Amino acid sequence: MSTGVALSLDVNGRPLSTHVDVNESLADVLRAHAGATDVKVGCGEGVCGTCTVLLDGEPVNSCLVFAVQAEGRSVATLRGLGDGNGGLHALQRRFLSHGASQCGFCTPGMVLTAEWFVAQNPGADRDQIREALSGNICRCTGYTKIVDAVEGYARELEGVPDEVSDVG
């Protein structure tokens, strides 16, 4: 709402200045004011993880963050992950090649969480990956192919040759 308080933040490297209601969530503001429709809202109560964004580099459920809390901070959404020219990030390519996305609604939050986690824990194994993704619900895939994709990406970063062990 244009009558609300002034808010300035950085979204995927671009400055955003707007006015918001004090009780508007970061998720709603990103969607409505920054065109960030890649931020999905699945439950609005911080359970499903679809609205995950990186706030100053840390994953948060943006439905539980008031937009005004992001004043002066930087936000990364899924679209901030690629090369900015439509090229996909290596983890996004893994999601594609492993068939880790079905309806796709959980994918933005899932990819962001996984990318952040692998960056912090480059040697993570499947169990650790599962633990890291436990706040992001997927209703379609049963998670196996998602873990395949994230594990494949983690090994790729380590230079391990691809075994294509996930299919069959």
Add this chain to the structure above:
Amino acid sequence: MSVELAPPPVAAQARDRSPVHQDFVQKVAGELAYADDWAMPGMLHGVVIRASAPCGRITRLDTGAARSVPGVHTVITAADVPHNVIAEEASGLGLDPIVMPVLAAETVRYDGEPIALVAAETPWAAAKAAELVEVEIEREPGVYDPEAALEPGAPLVHPQGNTCVTWRMERGDVDAALASADVVVEGEYRTQHVDHAYLEPESGIGWIDGDGVVTLRVSTQVIEHARQIAAILRLPHSKVRVIAAYLGGGFGGKEDMTVEPHLALLVAKTRRPVRMVWSRQESLTARQKRHPFIMRYRTGAASDGRIVAQDVRIVGNAGAYPLLSARVLFAAAVTAPGPYGVDDVRVESVAAFTHTVPTSAFRGFGAMQVVFGYEQQMDRIAEALGLDPVTVRRRNFVKRGDRRVTGEPLDTDVALDECLTEALGALGDPPAARDGMRVGRGIACNMAPYGRAVYFADRASCWIGLEQDGTLVIRAGVTDLGGGQAASLAQIACEILGVSIDRSSVHIGDSALNPLVGGTFATRQLYMSGNAALKVARELREKLTPVAADMLGAAPESLDWADDIVCAREEKERKLTLAELARAAEAEGVMPYCHSTFEAEVGEFDPRTGRGRSFPDYTYGAHAVDVGVDEETGEVSILGYAACHDVGRAINPQRVQGQIQGAVAQGVGYALSEQIDIEDGVCTSLLFADYLVPTSVDLPDIVPVVLERHPGKGPLGARGIGEPPIGPVAPALAAAIHDATGVWLTKLPMTPERVLASLRADADADPETAAA
């Protein structure tokens, strides 16, 4: 013209045969515009006002205060709905229709039933107005349990009575067969209300487009609802258009209409674009659920384990309105005996109205609940006879030619023996015992229909054309739920016409611009639209073959179509591109496109005799699971899971694996943790946090085995796979828990509390075991 029917082994070829389709690229890039991702200039925001009591009369409905909120454009109640009927004659067999209103007028029949609609300039104004709509409901006695609803004197949900539907099917002499059986096992099994819990809420936007067409872009499985919406608005069918965005999940929960009639009414009234998004709470409390079943089985067997009699009675809770209950209970009845041959069989399947949230379609559609019944019966027969559960099943698996309870024979081959072997093989060695944890293994098998019941005379149409640059365009009114429904049409058409997959586009989900194929439900979409795409692609190839043969100076039957080129098989350099062919054909007046309709097989079913034709075909499968049961907490850990289904032919093996893995995950939630709690008609599962969908740490790697053994009736011999793999999960887990602990759990979900209670009851009954 020939198409190779024998594909290479799945594992070796899975990646080659699983091309990435554009919609998945957009999904991983975060670029796909879902139903809630559209905004329009001048858009209003719609909200539903719902009943806050399960049953009673509306004695006061005052919208004055709501209308006076700044920014509010309209408040709509039942009196404003031109034709306040969600028309549905669900059985397809001419049962008495019971009217479900779009907005409750005088009577409330379930908690959360829509009563009024608001459209306002901001979501906040709409929410404020919704709070100010004054509704008074005078409570009346309600009935919430389906068996209580069928008792004489129960409060009536509808004046016609509380029986929604009764199906009776019988073959042979069940009573005599039970009397002569060596062993008779009786069991009662209960399942619960569960929610689809797709992550994308019910949502969409509507506007009035050119030519005065009320246009909705929504998350729906069925664009053909445009006709029902037109009836509600009293508009000609041609004046309503439904566009289905790619869905953020459906699973049957977007098969009945959700936001569509509400949006349409608000758009028609305000003449402005309107957006509506249901909250997670609305979705959990007021959108239709899976039917809870009470199943009573009496199964007779000979001493060698052969099933000689099967007597089943099912009562399903339909909730307050029919929706698709009649069809769900029909599927349950037909599949209630399971994938086992038996000549003396009787099934009665009843849906009862109650003052609870309506139930309707959910992945598996009646044919999944019964698996929990018939598979535990098989295990208990094995136990009673001292036989192995695998052996008992192998002695009874149905085969081609066997008759169903409806009297009809199965007319395709059954690979259950092989599925069971494959699933057990993929699971590997049983896990070792661990401290404080009892381990066990369970199996379960199922048969699940794909395609609508044949008395619906199902049809699907498709349009395919070559552009002048040789790219391919496919038009079909498919809705895509994330299973690759659009992608599979591209794969099929491109295979027949030799087009590279990235040189094709599929235009789907538009009731105005697409040939209609019917909704994505009943595991029918690959069977129906896939066969339509195959038929049209072949017709187009036949149509263009004489032109190509002429241009190449080759015999028509000698042409190969591959890699965007048509060439003579024996003389590869004699070739032309599809672009050249398309332009030449058009110049000759042979238009390079075709439109055609696939017609599924048709049959008749007589509801009075319970005999006739039911489903076109089935997909068969077997699951095997290892669990650990914590003796202190009752918690069940899944240590390994393998699932094998014979899909005839996998159009896209990776997507087939994904369907199997995803269905297993949903089945695990259904089996162990998910439940919508309803107390005296009032839903108390108000938060998503209360509804325990499995997370990544609740599941092991799920090993899918995609068997391509016996051709089905889908395109290129495929069988449907969307729904079938959810069926065996709960009984396989129950069997594994029994193997680990000796207790039978007959009520879902098998929560730690219930498991622990069963362990303690078992220990109380047998102190020596407890001591050991």
